[in-house]
Amino acid sequence: MRAIVPRSSSPRAARSPSAPGGEGEGGEENSCRERAADAGAGLFGEFPISFIEVRLHVNDQTPKNGLSRRDLLKGAAGALAVGVAAAAPLRAAEVETPRLLPGNGGEILPPPLPHANGNTPIAAPNLPGVLGREASLPKPKGPRVVVLGGGWGGLTISKYLKREFPKFDVVMVESRPNFMSCPMSNLWLGGLVEYDFLCYSFLDAAARHHYTFFNATLLDADRGSRIVYTDAGYIKYDYLVLSPGIDYDYDAIGVHDPADKSRLMQEYPAAFKPGSEHLTLKRKIDQFQKGLFVLTVPSGNYRCLPGPYERACMVASVFKRKKLAAKVVLLDHNPDVKIKKVGFRTAFEDLYKDYIEYHPSVDVTGVDVSGKVIRGNLEDFEFDDAAIYPRVRGHKLIETLGLLSPYSPQKEAWIDLYKNNVVNDPRTYVIGDSRPMGYSKSGSTAQGEAKYVAKVISAHEQGKEIGWQAPYTSCYSMVNADPPEAIFFGSEYLLPVVAMTPLSQERIGEKWVEFGTAFAWRDEQMVRSPEMGQAMFAWGKAHYREMFE
Numbered sequence: 218m219r220a221i222v223p224r225s226s227s228p229r230a231a232r233s234p235s236a237p238g239g240e241g242e243g244g245e246e247n248s249c250r251e252r253a254a255d256a257g258a259g260l261f262g263e264f265p266i267s268f269i270e271v272r273l274h275v276n277d278q279t280p281k282n283g284l285s286r287r288d289l290l291k292g293a294a295g296a297l298a299v300g301v302a303a304a305a306p307l308r309a310a311e312v313e314t315p316r317l318l319p320g321n322g323g324e325i326l327p328p329p330l331p332h333a334n335g336n337t338p339i340a341a342p343n344l345p346g347v348l349g350r351e352a353s354l355p356k357p358k359g360p361r362v363v364v365l366g367g368g369w370g371g372l373t374i375s376k377y378l379k380r381e382f383p384k385f386d387v388v389m390v391e392s393r394p395n396f397m398s399c400p401m402s403n404l405w406l407g408g409l410v411e412y413d414f415l416c417y418s419f420l421d422a423a424a425r426h427h428y429t430f431f432n433a434t435l436l437d438a439d440r441g442s443r444i445v446y447t448d449a450g451y452i453k454y455d456y457l458v459l460s461p462g463i464d465y466d467y468d469a470i471g472v473h474d475p476a477d478k479s480r481l482m483q484e485y486p487a488a489f490k491p492g493s494e495h496l497t498l499k500r501k502i503d504q505f506q507k508g509l510f511v512l513t514v515p516s517g518n519y520r521c522l523p524g525p526y527e528r529a530c531m532v533a534s535v536f537k538r539k540k541l542a543a544k545v546v547l548l549d550h551n552p553d554v555k556i557k558k559v560g561f562r563t564a565f566e567d568l569y570k571d572y573i574e575y576h577p578s579v580d581v582t583g584v585d586v587s588g589k590v591i592r593g594n595l596e597d598f599e600f601d602d603a604a605i606y607p608r609v610r611g612h613k614l615i616e617t618l619g620l621l622s623p624y625s626p627q628k629e630a631w632i633d634l635y636k637n638n639v640v641n642d643p644r645t646y647v648i649g650d651s652r653p654m655g656y657s658k659s660g661s662t663a664q665g666e667a668k669y670v671a672k673v674i675s676a677h678e679q680g681k682e683i684g685w686q687a688p689y690t691s692c693y694s695m696v697n698a699d700p701p702e703a704i705f706f707g708s709e710y711l712l713p714v715v716a717m718t719p720l721s722q723e724r725i726g727e728k729w730v731e732f733g734t735a736f737a738w739r740d741e742q743m744v745r746s747p748e749m750g751q752a753m754f755a756w757g758k759a760h761y762r763e764m765f766e
């Protein structure tokens with residue numbers, strides 16, 4: 218069976234699959250301590266936000282000095298132990314993550330508010346057409362919070378804003394007519410659940426939790442006047458929460474021409490955004506008869522780190538069940554499986570030796586859509602069908618609204634890392650996969666974060682402050698379909714400042730690992746089992762309940 222086409226050789230030359238390795242558990246793995254589906258507050262409880270801000274300020278003026286991370290952390294922990302905001306060790310401790318820190322140093326200014334002059338929204342400007350008309354909504358009876366996005370972050374914060382402060386008038390603006398879940402969707406591709414299992418009604422969620430579902434697309438916002446513009450009229454607000462998710466960055470895989478991007482998106486969709494992309498992929502898998510089905514794993518902090526590996530297992534399970542002369546060819550940008558390495562590698566070897574061909578360190582540099590060839594840095598790969606997952610960036614709405622962080626290589630939002638508000642704007646918040654922090658871009662993380670930020674906004678409205686809560690991720694992956702067997706990985710994150718506490722000090726070097734812009738605590742179950750499979754179904758149901766019941 219053909220698989221790889223070395224640049225110099227004739228097309229469709231064959232090569233045997235690369236053998237899965239058993240390199241032990243992940244030096245490269247990124248996450249930490251796993252949590253149950255609806256786990257509560259962070260491992261380290263709450264830290265006063267004002268305390269954290271002092272340190273960020275100090276750090277902002279700090280030059281690099283070449284100390285090791287451990288030395289830096291030690292120094293910082295000592296300072297904390299005596300309860301002093303001692304400038305020297307704190308400066309040192311933070312120099313390693315300067316790009317995370319919101320603006321300062323004078324070199325880059327935060328985004329200005331267009332009309333930041335008062336506390337009350339002004340009337341909408343005289344704009345033509347729908348932009349100049351007020352949306353048809355009930356008159357607010359309390360401070361209005363507009364939540365953009367009815368995904369995992371938006372649905373959860375809409376519910377919890379009402380719980381935290383019932384006087385809030387919450388309007389959730391979402392362009393889709395109904396909800397379809399990405400989490401658990403790989404199980405549907407593998408034939409383990411029906412499509413209905415993934416689908417829910419926004420109307421039911423809104424009615425149950427006493428907020429308003431507004432089915433419209435948000436086009437723009439004037440944060441100074443506190444007005445958002447949608448394709449169904451403008452809405453005045455007191456707070457704005459943005460949870461728009463991700464967009465794809467096709468330029469990062471060498472596809473620049475808009476016509477090529479459009480064809481690639483339509484003919485070989487990534488299926489990492491919910492809806493038609495998934496329906497197309499499901500049809501492709503069900504109709505596939507023989508040959509090579511290529512999946513890709515992008516660079517960077519992409520949505521759902523284990524998602525592409527889990528998908529490879531589920532697609533391969535379909536081919537195996539049908540006894541097809543077909544293979545999943547998994548092209549990974551990373552030098553090895555990025556997360557849950559042992560669990561996935563073992564599954565590839567034990568269950569799918571004849572059905573998955575894994576290729577690490579493949580940097581996709583272009584795609585010939587008509588010729589069905591993926592251009593790699595070292596070799597090209599032909600395919601019969603594919604789902605091509607490009608690099609991920611923050612949703613384009615973040616850019617449209619002028620909220621891009623100059624520190625984020627993936628075009629994410631410029632927010633306070635502890636309170637999630639846009640820098641210099643305590644009335645606009647960003648949560649979910651458009652955040653710049655290095656947490657896992659997962660529904661589980663978005664839900665926990667949404668609950669916390671609901672508290673932050675509610676406290677702000679009441680003139681109070683609350684302490685920071687560590688985010689967490691709980692993440693199951695189904696690796697076998699017959700019978701359903703899963704593996705598990707859990708993470709809890711600490712931003713560098715909090716990681717300086719003596720308590721965290723004991724853990725760094727044990728299970729805490731560096732996770733991009735944060736530290737993460739790993740907890741994992743890499744031995745697949747039917748019990749873990751059942752736990753994954755329970756995880757899905759619990760997380761859906763969190764948003765819809």
Ligand SMILES: Cc1cc2nc3c(=O)[nH]c(=O)nc-3n(C[C@H](O)[C@H](O)[C@H](O)COP(=O)(O)OP(=O)(O)OC[C@H]3O[C@@H](n4cnc5c(N)ncnc54)[C@H](O)[C@@H]3O)c2cc1C
Nearest residue numbers: 366368369370392399400435462489649650658659660661
């Ligand atoms: C295949 C797959 C498997 C996954 N598996 C897991 C898993 O097992 N566990 C897990 O925890 N996570 C998983 N995830 C990740 C999870 O789906 C995301 O991290 C999560 O959805 C992020 O939530 P969000 O609110 O940031 O974005 P989303 O859930 O994508 O929500 C964004 C919403 O905003 C709406 N929107 C955007 N722009 C506008 C606009 N201008 N106007 C109106 N509406 C707008 C969109 O329509 C969308 O509904 C998986 C993802 C995929 C694709």
